[in-house]
Amino acid sequence: MTWLSLNWPHVIDLARAHLLLSVPAILLSVVIAVPVGRLAYRHPRVGGPLLGAASLLYAIPALPLLIVIPALLGTPLRSATTMIVALTVYGVALLVRTAADAFTAVDDHTRGAAVAVGHSPLAVFWQVDLPLAFPVLLSGVRVVTVSTIGLVTIGALIGVSSLGTLLTDGFQRSIPAEVTTGVIATVLLALLLDGLLLLTGRVAAPWTRAARPARGTAVTA
Amino acid sequence: MNLIAEALAWLAEPANWSGPGGIPARTGQHLAITALTILLAGLIAWPAGVLIGHTRRGAGIVGALTGAARAIPTLGLLTLFGLGLGIGLTAPLLALIVLAIPSLLAGTYAGIQAIDPAIPAAARAIGMSPAQVILTVEVPLAMPVIIGGLRSATLQVVATATLAAYTADIGLGRYLFAGLKSRDYTEMLGGALVVVALTLVLEVALAICQSVARRIVDPASRTQRTPA
Numbered sequence: 463m464t465w466l467s468l469n470w471p472h473v474i475d476l477a478r479a480h481l482l483l484s485v486p487a488i489l490l491s492v493v494i495a496v497p498v499g500r501l502a503y504r505h506p507r508v509g510g511p512l513l514g515a516a517s518l519l520y521a522i523p524a525l526p527l528l529i530v531i532p533a534l535l536g537t538p539l540r541s542a543t544t545m546i547v548a549l550t551v552y553g554v555a556l557l558v559r560t561a562a563d564a565f566t567a568v569d570d571h572t573r574g575a576a577v578a579v580g581h582s583p584l585a586v587f588w589q590v591d592l593p594l595a596f597p598v599l600l601s602g603v604r605v606v607t608v609s610t611i612g613l614v615t616i617g618a619l620i621g622v623s624s625l626g627t628l629l630t631d632g633f634q635r636s637i638p639a640e641v642t643t644g645v646i647a648t649v650l651l652a653l654l655l656d657g658l659l660l661l662t663g664r665v666a667a668p669w670t671r672a673a674r675p676a677r678g679t680a681v682t683a
Numbered sequence: 684m685n686l687i688a689e690a691l692a693w694l695a696e697p698a699n700w701s702g703p704g705g706i707p708a709r710t711g712q713h714l715a716i717t718a719l720t721i722l723l724a725g726l727i728a729w730p731a732g733v734l735i736g737h738t739r740r741g742a743g744i745v746g747a748l749t750g751a752a753r754a755i756p757t758l759g760l761l762t763l764f765g766l767g768l769g770i771g772l773t774a775p776l777l778a779l780i781v782l783a784i785p786s787l788l789a790g791t792y793a794g795i796q797a798i799d800p801a802i803p804a805a806a807r808a809i810g811m812s813p814a815q816v817i818l819t820v821e822v823p824l825a826m827p828v829i830i831g832g833l834r835s836a837t838l839q840v841v842a843t844a845t846l847a848a849y850t851a852d853i854g855l856g857r858y859l860f861a862g863l864k865s866r867d868y869t870e871m872l873g874g875a876l877v878v879v880a881l882t883l884v885l886e887v888a889l890a891i892c893q894s895v896a897r898r899i900v901d902p903a904s905r906t907q908r909t910p911a
């Protein structure tokens with residue numbers, strides 16, 4: 463506690479750096495994985511190998527991936543770009559399968575009905591597939607968010623600042639309080655973003671919650 | 684691309700393939716600590732998972748445990764144990780065991796939980812003891828999912844064992860940290876490629892084990908259905 467009371471501005475700075483690395487990676491993962499997941503659902507012959515490749519990608523340990531990316535892309539090793547690319551790779555690998563499952567779970571009759579009343583394929587995607595797949599997609603995004611926040615700490619080993627810096631710095635200078643602060647701050651940040659996503663889900667897709675208490679509360683609404 | 688060529692040259696260098704710091708020795712260490720971790724974590728997680736799955740009680744604890752474990756940064760656990768227990772094998776080993784337990788536990792419990800309750804009930808009805816029900820009915824039927832848990836635990840441990848070289852002198856991670864310290868990108872990249880290759884081999888091998896187990900469990904259910 464003493465350590466934190468003396469160093470909290472530093473912790474806040476690092477938490478901001480942590481968010482600046484993880485939030486773009488999470489957004490990129492969603493933007494890439496949702497269309498790819500839908501492709502995998504629509505064309506199982508492409509989708510099978512695609513999902514297999516995704517699970518292989520996810521198997522690659524984080525630190526080696528951080529070292530291989532600069533050699534492949536020419537980005538500097540100690541850079542936010544390398545970090546965000548690596549985090550996006552994991553995010554996409556994790557989310558593609560959930561996205562494919564989410565679209566598979568949408569009832570074909572609903573889709574057929576939408577086509578029958580004259581929706582274009584694009585409208586079917588935006589107005590039928592995406593809203594109905596949303597709850598499952600969101601649960602996938604929450605898993606990606608929590609794991610991304612944890613993974614960012616690995617970047618501290620190659621010198622990219624984040625809350626992980628508290629772990630490496632605390633270890634090198636033998637300050638257990640600093641390491642503990644790093645662990646707790648990372649977990650809290652993960653829980654915070656997870657909670658925000660949960661709230662976003664309730665606001666953006668109220669029907670997923672309305673399904674349960676509808677009977678009792680319908681009168682006042 | 685030039686960097687990759689240099690790393691491949693590093694990999695082809697005979698000097699890197701011999702002695703206590705050579706690639707075979709480091710790979711051996713890496714696999715040994717992974718196997719030891721899985722074994723020790725399994726001694727705790729497998730019986731606990733079987734018990735939770737068999738009694739169908741305590742599922743909430745498993746859910747909370749695996750959820751919390753996902754949020755804890757692995758590097759944090761390694762450095763905390765490293766600070767508490769000093770440089771040596773004990774600290775990373777304990778940290779790795781803590782990290783491996785949730786996956787093993789979740790796989791075992793989920794596998795047994797997913798079995799149709801009528802099957803163990805039938806086994807009891809023909810006079811099997813609880814131990815027989817567990818060992819000859821539930822565990823074999825849950826095997827594909829148990830191996831699935833083993834698969835994710837193994838990958839997690841191999842990856843984290845790479846980081847363990849930060850606090851102790853073990854495994855393939857040494858190449859990465861030695862390279863980082865001396866700014867020798869070739870050594871780092873060479874070491875990274877070895878770790879990636881090792882992980883992919885393990886992932887594919889365990890995936891094959893899992894599908895073989897599934898095929899052994901599945902024909903049984905198919906032959907049950909067809910005679911009718």
